[in-house]
Amino acid sequence: MEVKEIIRQENMVYQRSSLLTSKPFSYCPGCGHGTSNRLVAEVIEELGIQNDTIGVAPVGCSVLIYDFIDIDFSQAPHGRAPAVATGIKRVLPEKVVFTYQGDGDLAAIGTSETIHACNRGENITIIFVNNGIYGMTGGQMAPTTLPGMKTSTSPYGREVATMGTPLKITEMIAHLDGVNFVSRQAVHTPAAVRKAKKAIRAAFECQINKKGLGFVEIVSNCNSGWKMTPVKANQWMEENMFPFYPLGDIKVDGKLVKTL
Amino acid sequence: MTEEIIIAGFGGQGVLSVGKILAYSGIMKDMEVSWMPSYGPEMRGGTANVTVILSDDRISSPILNEFDTAIILNQQSMDKFEPHVKKGGVLLYDSNGITRHPVRTDISVYVVEAAAEAARMASAKTFNMIVLGAFLKLKPIVNLEHVIKGLEKSLPKRHHHTIPMNREAIQRGMEIVKPFEMGVTI
Amino acid sequence: MKEFLLMKGNEAIAEAAIRAGADAYFGYPITPQSEIMEYLMTEKATERTGMVVLQAESELAAINMVYGAAGTGKKVLTSSSSPGISLMQEGISYIAGAELPCVIINVVRAGPGLGTIQPSQADYFQSVKGGGHGDYRLIVLAPSSVQEMADFVPLAFDLAFKYRNPALILSDGVIGQMMEKVELFKPIPRTEQFDQSWVITGKTPDRKANVITSLDLEPLPMEKHNHHLQAKYKKMEDEEVRFEEIMCDDADYIMVAYGSSARICSKALQLARAKGVKVGLLRPITLFPFPKVRIAELAQRVKGMLSVELSAGQMVEDIRLAVNGKIPVEHYGRFGGMVHSPSEVLEAFEKIFIKN
Numbered sequence: 147m148e149v150k151e152i153i154r155q156e157n158m159v160y161q162r163s164s165l166l167t168s169k170p171f172s173y174c175p176g177c178g179h180g181t182s183n184r185l186v187a188e189v190i191e192e193l194g195i196q197n198d199t200i201g202v203a204p205v206g207c208s209v210l211i212y213d214f215i216d217i218d219f220s221q222a223p224h225g226r227a228p229a230v231a232t233g234i235k236r237v238l239p240e241k242v243v244f245t246y247q248g249d250g251d252l253a254a255i256g257t258s259e260t261i262h263a264c265n266r267g268e269n270i271t272i273i274f275v276n277n278g279i280y281g282m283t284g285g286q287m288a289p290t291t292l293p294g295m296k297t298s299t300s301p302y303g304r305e306v307a308t309m310g311t312p313l314k315i316t317e318m319i320a321h322l323d324g325v326n327f328v329s330r331q332a333v334h335t336p337a338a339v340r341k342a343k344k345a346i347r348a349a350f351e352c353q354i355n356k357k358g359l360g361f362v363e364i365v366s367n368c369n370s371g372w373k374m375t376p377v378k379a380n381q382w383m384e385e386n387m388f389p390f391y392p393l394g395d396i397k398v399d400g401k402l403v404k405t406l
Numbered sequence: 407m408t409e410e411i412i413i414a415g416f417g418g419q420g421v422l423s424v425g426k427i428l429a430y431s432g433i434m435k436d437m438e439v440s441w442m443p444s445y446g447p448e449m450r451g452g453t454a455n456v457t458v459i460l461s462d463d464r465i466s467s468p469i470l471n472e473f474d475t476a477i478i479l480n481q482q483s484m485d486k487f488e489p490h491v492k493k494g495g496v497l498l499y500d501s502n503g504i505t506r507h508p509v510r511t512d513i514s515v516y517v518v519e520a521a522a523e524a525a526r527m528a529s530a531k532t533f534n535m536i537v538l539g540a541f542l543k544l545k546p547i548v549n550l551e552h553v554i555k556g557l558e559k560s561l562p563k564r565h566h567h568t569i570p571m572n573r574e575a576i577q578r579g580m581e582i583v584k585p586f587e588m589g590v591t592i
Numbered sequence: 593m594k595e596f597l598l599m600k601g602n603e604a605i606a607e608a609a610i611r612a613g614a615d616a617y618f619g620y621p622i623t624p625q626s627e628i629m630e631y632l633m634t635e636k637a638t639e640r641t642g643m644v645v646l647q648a649e650s651e652l653a654a655i656n657m658v659y660g661a662a663g664t665g666k667k668v669l670t671s672s673s674s675p676g677i678s679l680m681q682e683g684i685s686y687i688a689g690a691e692l693p694c695v696i697i698n699v700v701r702a703g704p705g706l707g708t709i710q711p712s713q714a715d716y717f718q719s720v721k722g723g724g725h726g727d728y729r730l731i732v733l734a735p736s737s738v739q740e741m742a743d744f745v746p747l748a749f750d751l752a753f754k755y756r757n758p759a760l761i762l763s764d765g766v767i768g769q770m771m772e773k774v775e776l777f778k779p780i781p782r783t784e785q786f787d788q789s790w791v792i793t794g795k796t797p798d799r800k801a802n803v804i805t806s807l808d809l810e811p812l813p814m815e816k817h818n819h820h821l822q823a824k825y826k827k828m829e830d831e832e833v834r835f836e837e838i839m840c841d842d843a844d845y846i847m848v849a850y851g852s853s854a855r856i857c858s859k860a861l862q863l864a865r866a867k868g869v870k871v872g873l874l875r876p877i878t879l880f881p882f883p884k885v886r887i888a889e890l891a892q893r894v895k896g897m898l899s900v901e902l903s904a905g906q907m908v909e910d911i912r913l914a915v916n917g918k919i920p921v922e923h924y925g926r927f928g929g930m931v932h933s934p935s936e937v938l939e940a941f942e943k944i945f946i947k948n
Contacts, residue, residue: 196794196795197794197795197796197797198794199794200664200792200793200794202660209807212803212805216795216801217794217795217801218792218793218794218795218801218802218803219792219801219802219803219804219805220659220660220663220792220803220804220805221686221690221803221804221805221806221807222656222659222660223656223659223682223683223686226652226653226656226659226683229648229652229653229654229656229657229660230656230657230659230660230663231660232646232653232657232660233616233618233656233657233658233659233660233661233662233663233668234660234661234663234664234792236616236644236646236657236661237615237616237644237661237664237666237668238664238793241793241794258649258650258652258653259649259652259653259656262648262649262653
């Protein structure tokens with residue numbers, strides 16, 4: 147039997163999104179970014195909005211997304227993606243605009259831009275990948291780093307007394323009236339991936355239907371930065387990250403669906 | 407012809423707006439004009455002053471340290487600007503609130519009792535127009551019709567009903583301005 | 593018949609932005625330039641032309657909104673004053689690196705730090721030498737009248753799009769706050785007649801995806817990109833120098849001044865000429881590209897030059913580079929928010945060049 151005969155449309159259960167470029171993902175093996183990138187590409191393709199979608203990729207590992215999804219992108223200075231996206235969306239209100247940001251970017255240096263874009267109810271979509279660490283720069287402490295967690299700038303563990311507690315920025319922005327949809331998901335298991343994709347789709351649909359800002363946090367790992375094997379990192383994430391950053395929808399159609 | 411004027415007094419006396427009306431009147435006569443205010447915290451309750459230049463030629467510096475005419479509306483401004491009137495120039499002031507009258511003898515000094523007159527006319531808002539009238543009597547660089555046209559241009563439509571009152575105030579200012587006589591108590 | 597209006601420099605800029613067909617303004621309030629956004633809101637810019645006017649949460653956000661919108665090929669501008677422009681430098685560097693057209697207005701106040709809201713020209717270095725990180729230049733226009741505040745807005749947009757480079761209008765508190773007679777140009781329809789091959793408006797199947805970026809992790813392509821930028825700046829220096837000369841033909845001495853200081857010097861010039869001293873004024877209109885060739889020519893036949901700036905002396909360095917030691921070049925200026933008067937300028941000139 148020829149390969150062509152096996153791979154036939156009626157037999158197809160999964161297909162690589164045509165929006166993914168031929169470039170192999172350059173993320174570390176086991177990193178959640180590859181899956182997250184893929185889900186964004188799939189959602190855009192399935193919604194049929196690839197000709198009208200503009201992405202904003204700021205600084206950190208998340209910047210690499212523009213190499214992997216074959217749509218128009220603007221790179222953004224560190225933390226400024228929501229402002230850059232605001233600029234694009236305001237002059238092209240009929241286009242679909244999304245940001246793809248890490249936790250250092252969105253919740254530390256870009257806190258102001260995040261909160262104010264959300265508060266203005268910019269009709270954009272924000273995908274927030276939270277791995278509790280600065281990945282690209284070599285594993286420094288992030289605002290989302292858990293108490294006691296070791297990083298290169300908290301080598302003896304995050305000490306709450308001097309370094310503060312992790313910032314639950316997703317819960318913060320869920321309270322803002324301009325934000326229509328908020329969900330926290332993960333991409334470490336097939337079931338989680340399916341839920342994450344559904345949330346990402348909802349966040350894009352929220353924009354397409356002009357309902358306001360849609361926001362999806364993806365709690366992810368950084369096995370290089372955490373200095374763990376991929377399997378161990380996912381296990382550690384389930385045991386430590388999820389209790390602090392519980393998964394599930396937080397705000398749907400402008401209403402909080404979870405007690406915060 | 408170039409006329410370089412400083413108008414100085416308290417914020418709220420209409421110093422900046424009378425300067426603006428004068429500048430607009432200059433435009434109505436096809437002159438070049440500039441209006442340079444003091445700005446910033448000074449504006450908030452303190453002194454306010456504005457340099458207005460009207461000229462037949464391109465205006466060089468909007469910022470000056472010598473003036474053809476100084477219009478002085480409070481004591482601080484008297485102290486600050488009397489020394490900066492050009493030799494042979496004009497100092498016009500309202501004596502209301504002035505404790506030290508001008509002392510220079512190489513300039514022409516005039517008085518307009520604008521605050522008192524505005525009180526008589528029962529309209530504080532006419533104060534700066536009375537002052538403008540006095541100035542135009544001394545320096546007729548623009549005529550009353552230019553000023554009225556300037557007012558029409560610079561005032562929002564909803565304030566156009568005040569124009570007749572302003573015209574009357576300007577004419578009143580022209581009538582009551584008088585030379586200051588040194589040694590005579592006002 | 594021509595219609596003249598009496599306008600503040602800041603208002604003239606705002607009205608010119610509407611008439612120039614600007615698609616968007618993003619800004620944050622700061623004295624002495626807040627009238628720009630106030631005017632755009634009061635005069636209903638959005639209703640008039642569809643222009644977007646948005647008050648950002650900071651200058652950081654404002655310049656990044658400009659960056660985002662400029663990537664779509666729209667005509668975008670922002671305005672601020674010195675401390676706010678300092679905050680914007682990161683974004684400006686990105687915009688220059690990514691080669692996006694936009695217009696930035698700096699109504700300069702005195703520094704350093706919070707300084708004072710009074711006028712100054714102490715942001716010259718920041719404006720003409722780049723300002724943020726990396727090797728880049730802005731096109732810098734220096735208006736010296738309210739009329740030029742209006743006229744330079746469409747000019748700045750033209751140059752910004754011609755070179756795909758940010759253009760800065762370097763004004764100051766004097767020009768921003770003063771009122772003068774201004775004749776406004778007729779509204780220019782919003783147009784998209786320029787090379788749009790690079791814009792991000794959504795990738796259609798007939799073209800490759802566009803990415804607006806200044807990032808290249810590989811140094812070799814980054815060097816190549818930098819060479820390309822330098823070639824562009826060289827072309828500006830060859831083709832876009834603008835200046836005005838007043839009474840330079842028979843001058844023994846030249847004052848060099850821009851913006852409000854040039855206005856003050858033109859009065860000082862009259863005072864000097866009245867005394868029989870032959871002084872001329874060279875007023876750079878573009879500060880980058882700088883009229884260095886013309887200054888070098890003039891240095892062949894005058895005895896000295898005086899740079900008159902509302903700063904401790906910044907442009908004087910560029911004049912000295914152009915003159916290259918041929919004649920004495922000195923600086924005079926009040927600063928820190930103080931403004932020199934015409935007679936102070938003349939006095940300083942005489943002290944430096946005549947009495948010695």
